[in-house]
Amino acid sequence: MSTSPMQMSEARRFQQLKGHLSYLKLNDAAEALNRVLDQARTERMSMTAALERLLEIEVEATEARCLAARERFACLPEPWSLADFDFAAQPGVDEKLIRDLATLRFLDDASNVLFVGPPGVGKTMLSVALGRAAVEAGHRVYFTTAADLAARCHKAALEGRWKTCMNFFAGPKLLIVDELGYLPLPEDGASALFQVINQRYLKSSTILTTNVGIADWAGAFGDATVAAAMLDRLLHRAAVAGIDGPSYRLRNHQTKVDTIRAGVNSRAS
Numbered sequence: 001m002s003t004s005p006m007q008m009s010e011a012r013r014f015q016q017l018k019g020h021l022s023y024l025k026l027n028d029a030a031e032a033l034n035r036v037l038d039q040a041r042t043e044r045m046s047m048t049a050a051l052e053r054l055l056e057i058e059v060e061a062t063e064a065r066c067l068a069a070r071e072r073f074a075c076l077p078e079p080w081s082l083a084d085f086d087f088a089a090q091p092g093v094d095e096k097l098i099r100d101l102a103t104l105r106f107l108d109d110a111s112n113v114l115f116v117g118p119p120g121v122g123k124t125m126l127s128v129a130l131g132r133a134a135v136e137a138g139h140r141v142y143f144t145t146a147a148d149l150a151a152r153c154h155k156a157a158l159e160g161r162w163k164t165c166m167n168f169f170a171g172p173k174l175l176i177v178d179e180l181g182y183l184p185l186p187e188d189g190a191s192a193l194f195q196v197i198n199q200r201y202l203k204s205s206t207i208l209t210t211n212v213g214i215a216d217w218a219g220a221f222g223d224a225t226v227a228a229a230m231l232d233r234l235l236h237r238a239a240v241a242g243i244d245g246p247s248y249r250l251r252n253h254q255t256k257v258d259t260i261r262a263g264v265n266s267r268a269s
């Protein structure tokens with residue numbers, strides 16, 4: 001079967017268009033081209049509508065790739081989001097404050113957030129939930145623990161990469177430092193954390209979780225001057241959420257223990 005010059009040029013033009021899209025690395029649009037053109041023909045779409053549909057496919061794919069990259073970079077340890085947090089189970093949490101933080105307005109003026117409370121009350125969960133909200137809103141987030149941050153800075157100093165390491169921790173729009181005070185920080189660890197906090201001061205937000213009440217920081221750091229300076233930077237613009245409610249884990253554990261006990265008692269009687 002012979003092809004008319006008209007059809008021939010149309011086929012060539014299609015190939016060229018596909019080639020242009022690939023050259024521009026608009027690969028999802030290139031792949032969808034045939035489908036969108038068919039759709040445009042059958043649905044009698046306008047040229048504008050067809051182009052819009054094609055580019056929308058590329059934009060959506062690019063957004064999904066960027067979100068996945070931000071998620072990988074953030075290293076959030078759990079898939080928690082704020083919807084998973086049971087406020088009724090934790091009366092020690094100021095729900096209004098948390099909902100306000102979840103609007104992410106605190107990122108705009110580089111405010112910090114401190115979650116202070118004993119183990120199991122949801123400090124990590126809330127910080128991960130805020131981190132996830134920030135990732136989804138398009139921000140660069142990085143989660144670490146105080147111990148890991150200290151170890152990483154220590155190693156970087158030994159290997160002559162101190163500046164690179166500091167730049168790394170200065171980069172994210174939101175840095176989450178979990179579990180400050182759970183393990184004693186070595187002296188250079190406390191100083192590294194101070195430098196990280198100091199260089200982010202008034203530029204970008206940090207969320208810090210700790211089991212050490214602010215009044216006891218001097219003791220926890222060994223060095224009262226470093227502790228005071230760090231608190232000064234952190235608290236200058238900050239929301240402090242003290243969580244003094246019951247441990248969620250222990251509460252669940254207690255329910256299980258009660259259930260087992262009730263079972264044993266009913267069998268005994």
Ligand code: ADP
Nearest residue numbers: 084085086090119120121122123124125248249
């Ligand atoms: P913390 O960091 O204060 O020690 P976590 O955030 O790690 O506590 O919480 C401990 C466990 O309890 C986690 O599995 C977390 O998902 C769960 N948890 C804590 N508080 C709540 C809550 N209010 N609603 C739902 N799960 C919670």
Ligand code: MG
Nearest residue numbers: 123124125179
């Ligand atoms: Mg925790």
